[in-house]
Amino acid sequence: MLTRSEEDHIKAVHALLEVGGSASTTEVAERLGTKASSVTVMLKKLADKGLMKHEPYYGVKLTAKGKAAALMLVRKHRLWETFLVDRLGFGWEEVHEVAEQLEHVRSTKLIDSLSEYLGNPAFDPHGDPIPDRNGRFPSRSTVLLTDCPLGAAIRIAAVQDGSDGLLQLLNRKGIGIGMELAVAARQEFDGSVDLQPAKGATITLSAMVAAHLLVEATGTKAKSSH
């Protein structure tokens, strides 16, 4: 049985491996707000427990067992976030901290019932995919808004690494998951993009914001750029 701290380390390692392919001691420490020396000890312990493979001085990889544990935590975290937003009326920028606690509650019946209660959602309030009880992710093809051709018809699919501040900004701009828009313009100078909703005023997003938005092509009215 894993302690809360062990779970947090596994989750951090998993998240780092997802994006960068490697998880270093310092990166894990930064993410958890602890020191590298503490992380070294913990990762060694988790390696002894068979959840990770620890190559001293070269970082760590998850074993199948470790990966399964990580995916279950991701599942729990995202299901709770979905509950908080869909059922309790939390804003998407308010849920992370609470889900960070709820994800550690131990009960498989609880999490499976919760999933069913929510209609077995495939994506959380930030558009992040929710693994099913076997650890499988829903499939979907997305692209960064930054890389979207001019004129493309798109749907907002997810906000990547959304800090509360970024999410609040999107609230104020009226941008949310599932929203359909057209890429109306892109400024050479600063990389900002103008998005055109079906009705209403154009929304301008900075390059910095666009780099955090994953979108799906809605296909129908896409126009290739030239």
Place this chain on the structure above:
Amino acid sequence: MLTRSEEDHIKAVHALLEVGGSASTTEVAERLGTKASSVTVMLKKLADKGLMKHEPYYGVKLTAKGKAAALMLVRKHRLWETFLVDRLGFGWEEVHEVAEQLEHVRSTKLIDSLSEYLGNPAFDPHGDPIPDRNGRFPSRSTVLLTDCPLGAAIRIAAVQDGSDGLLQLLNRKGIGIGMELAVAARQEFDGSVDLQPAKGATITLSAMVAAHLLVEATGTKAKSSH
């Protein structure tokens, strides 16, 4: 800010004061599955924090601050139990352990939203009263089934200290909170009682079970015993 262990100690002390008017070191230890020596130290710490008054060798009382903390924990525990039963379809004998974890999740917004989402319930699945956000209990007058006059028309109000085993027994007998019955007979020999539902067969409960059931008089058809 209180640790999980501190919270568990406060809750245990509160529960003991409720029933017996006193909370001894050993009683707290039994309840928490720890040793008296550990409890002594913890209670002293909580006294230093202003949550309890510790009279060495004579047990402990809660201060106003300590009582408020205890009531908030009771509130959280019972709201989560209600959520698990009403929304997630848990049986009332399955919820205690999970609620024991959920009650420690820290977020006032969470608990107030949850309460509202559930319709601000006044009683949990076991019939126990849920304090409101100010720590006030709903009022209700109940009596032990054991003390009920023969012929009385009653409604099952609560199961006191219901172990999972007792709750399962009640499931099998078809007894649940809110059920209306008449006290049809009581055996001198073993103190068992026969209960008559509006329709269906008579249900016999042992004295041991009856001693755990709180009931309300439904008034209308009450007949005093003689």
Place this chain on the structure above:
DNA sequence: ATTATTTTTTAGGCTTGCCTAATCTTTATT
């Protein structure tokens, strides 16, 4: 190739929360 810098690990400490064993205190028995 050395040397300097950065990263990781090891060593030694500290706090929390638990334990056992020994020492009071209080309460019950003779």
Place this chain on the structure above:
DNA sequence: AATAAAGATTAGGCAAGCCTAAAAAATAAT
């Protein structure tokens, strides 16, 4: 009242998780 028993506290230890400081290894810069 003296003694026995029960209950509570103190003393000393231990494991988990964290820290800082020192040592070791890998990487970068001359």
